Amino acid sequence: MTASNSWGKTVVYTALILCLISFLLTIHAGYEYYSNNTDDKILEKTKVDAYNKASVVLENISSELNSTSLLTEGIAKELRSGELKNDSIIRQHILDKMKGNPNIYSIVIAYSPEYYGKLHSLHFKKNGSNILDSPILYDYTNNSEETTTWYNNAIKKKCGVWDQPYFGIADGTYLIDYSTPFYLAEFKNGSEVAGVVCASRSIEGIRTQIGSLDLGNTGYGFIFSEEGLIVSYPVQYYLLRNIHKLAKEDTELNLISENISKNMTGRVVENDRTGQSSWVFYKNILSTDWILGTALPQEEILLNKDIEQDRSIIQVMLLTFAFLFFLSLLFVSIFSYDDRSLWLLALVFSSLCILGMGIIWHFTLNESSIEVDENDNIVVFDMVDIETVMLKSDTNPKAFRIPTGVFIQSIEFSTSNDITMTGYVWQNISGLSAEKASPRFSFPESKESTVEKAYVDEDKNIVGWRFTTILRQQFDYSRYPFDEENIWIKFWNNTSEESVLIPDFDSYDSLAPEKLLGLENSLVLEGWKPQKTFFSYRINSYNTNFGVKDFKHKNLPELYFNVAIKRDLKSPFVSDLLPIIVVVILLFVVLLITTREEEKNQFGFKSSGVLTYCASLFFVLIVSHASLRAKIPTNCMIYLEYFYLILYLAILAVSLNSIVFASHINIPFIDTKDNLYMKVLYWPIIAGFLLMITLLNFY
Structure with missing residues (x-):
């Protein structure tokens, strides 16, 4: 044998x-x-x-x-x-x-x-x-x-x-x-x-x-x-x-x-x-x-299990992909074992990795915007939900309920963490004179806000106020460009008597979050798409009573109005993803022209030329990367930045490969079959690392 x-x-x-x-x-x-x-x-x-x-x-x-x-x-x-x-x-x-x-x-x-x-x-x-x-x-x-x-x-x-x-x-x-x-x-x-x-x-x-x-x-x-x-x-x-x-x-x-x-x-x-x-x-x-x-x-119940479901599906997907790859390897090893079979295996592996990334992106894009997040949002849809929250937070059942509604007319990102909102808030002022009534709410998280009386309905004891507020909120951009955010308005109760703010559900035609209750139909939110709106409570605690003797500052249910948004992929694809795709293809083309065979050397391969091409591509990536960091200022690594890091390493590897290949250093892995192994492994390595990073970032 x-x-x-x-x-x-x-x-x-x-x-x-x-x-x-x-x-x-x-x-x-x-x-x-x-x-x-x-x-x-x-x-x-x-x-x-x-x-x-x-x-x-x-x-x-x-x-x-x-x-x-x-x-x-x-x-x-x-x-x-x-x-x-x-x-x-x-x-x-x-x-x-x-x-x-x-x-x-x-x-x-x-x-x-x-x-x-x-x-x-x-x-x-x-x-x-x-x-x-x-x-x-x-x-x-x-x-x-x-x-x-x-x-x-x-x-x-x-x-x-x-x-x-x-x-x-x-x-x-x-x-x-x-x-x-x-x-x-x-x-x-x-x-x-x-x-x-x-x-x-x-x-x-x-x-x-x-x-x-x-x-x-x-x-x-x-x-x-x-x-x-x-x-x-x-x-x-x-x-x-x-x-x-x-x-x-x-x-x-x-x-x-x-x-x-x-x-x-x-x-x-x-x-x-x-x-x-x-x-x-x-x-x-x-x-x-x-x-x-x-x-x-x-x-x-289902939302709390969604991540586990997706992880199980991804586990099945990865094992299925592994089976398909090994099945391809088996057929290739039995029926054909030449250069074309190596290219076929590289194509199968790379395609499976790219498909896996696409499936994970699909799951991410279709995740629900309403979930119990790290801020312990408790979404409420009716009075039963509200009273359940109050009961679990030990709120006095006899505390006066103040129905409060909100309608957002405009939302604008002035910076990556500052949001300007305008709209209306209305409240039931039973027991008070409409003319002398003052807002029973405030925006504790606002940098600056103005509230002025807009209308009065004396028959229903409703007073509406128009507001403009600038809110500073910490957003998580780590999944850019597949990120979703939750913009919220936090309400504090301004009254001295024991009372709680509750959503005025009766003022809305539909309470289904997908119907975008309380949001202007023609709202313009550049670069984002509103997904859902909903009221919620968060059980907050403070280490002070703010100077008020009987103020309850532990397990305090506070009212929030939330606008869940997702990023529109059109702009990030053109400005950020497309340059990466072009560079990774051009870098592969540069690798392909690395040859010693005269009949294939139509482009006049020289290591100095490859270095020039790589330097040009590196400059393009640096400019694009700097633009991304300026656009998304954050202290953490953004998902898309890993793409740049991988390409930086790929440019370095291609440059070093061309130098070694053009030199007289004898390295069989590089010299064998006119640098075939480096060319075959280019896409599997790139796609494999991208899939691994996608898995680590999203699941």
Whole structure:
């Protein structure tokens, strides 16, 4: 066997092994992607996770409700057994029970009028840290009053019952009652009901547990009764109101109530007004007629997984490309092993690398502009989202909400980090005189701003202000020319009373971010394209109270209006990418004329000529590079700068190659076949480095 045949078989076997390995890895990566990273799989995993979390909360709620019913039933049994013989013993016993149960707001023991011959009751209720003892003064046996349902329902059903929740005016909180009848041996031989024991507990504890569910930034939980009474919901104004009536006013509630009426669970509901969709499912709470539901924001869930999906796709792509290259190597090593086969392999490898770069660029250009970024943007689309944010940031639910709208008429980049904006801001000034009203907002991040009153709508208590502001913001240009930025206006509340700024959603025709709410249709933004606009909150904290004693400066939800923009590629392609493409092609042409063969030396190859050409190309790159740095002033390396660095090295390599090739130094790698290997490797090396840099910069 000759050395050449042995070497050829080694290449064939090696290519075959690499081909099989890359094929198996591609199949495995593809299977892993379709098993774990498709949208359906991600949603299914999230649903199961949310379902498990909801089950834990459900068990806790059921346990707390069960403890209330057991407490009430226990008192009824103690009355029947004779352990609680008189009012004095009962009073001490109930006081001990209430001290050990912080969620119990009141306990009532109401006797039947037939037992004492008159109304007689013991009523214990909390007043702050104290427990007051005061009998009920109204006729609790009157079944025509709603306030007596706790007594009459238990008498009628002769068993323990949960009553509909209500707002306790005296307690200033939402309550729910569990009442059960009790029997006494001395009253008609214990055969008839002698009275009712009723315990009231707070719903706020249940709402807090629902709010603790980890369902993303704007996912939320809720509780409804079978009749449609809202027991727990992020919007406190809706509590104890009927969902079916509110559904006529609230699109989100309408979608949820439709699902309940159709007994559907685990279905995606789409809100046409906001352009968002949620996954809603329900579970029944044992021992009550309540339904616990959860709503998962589908877009938010998928956005959080987009990068992982793209990485998995790119992994499959790279393994597929590796398989195709090794397959080409296998065919070449079997059927042809000459100079043309080397050029073919170089073409295949370079083409795959360039295709890979194109795919990565495609992913980058199609990335969504709404995401939870390093600034912890929490995007909101309706009042449910807002109240969910407020609940998670421990904002006082009674704080006054100030609806605030914004309309941007112009945006201009005065420098790479300074933006001039003009437009209108309007606010609801309920309780104030429109003529004397001043803005309840300010732009804390502006270098300079002017705000002047523009219009007044006294019927709706709306005052609009025209503003001009210069904002300085730090943008990330590291992905230029495939960068996208988020321009924002941060609003601070100027009022002294406890209040929060909220978006005035009712003032917009559509809340879908793609509809560019609050943005002038004919907006001119040179070099950029608006993609989406949206309101968001960021939970900020400050290390000072700004001299205001009661100012909340930790976990403070602050309102932002965002304009997501992407760079228009036309200008960067002509001014930056096109010169690079031309130079890299010309440099290859310079390399091609490096030859010692007279019949090919039509251009009169000399190393001095090559150096001259390379110097000219280097000068072109330097000018283009300097122009880029002047246009995009930043402290970090820009993605496109790596292209220049690679070309600088390529120019140096081609120059050194021409010098060595023209000299009498014997280097087989350069001298073999008239500098063939350097020419063949030019594009694979350039394309391979560019692909690697693209991967490192984007993923």
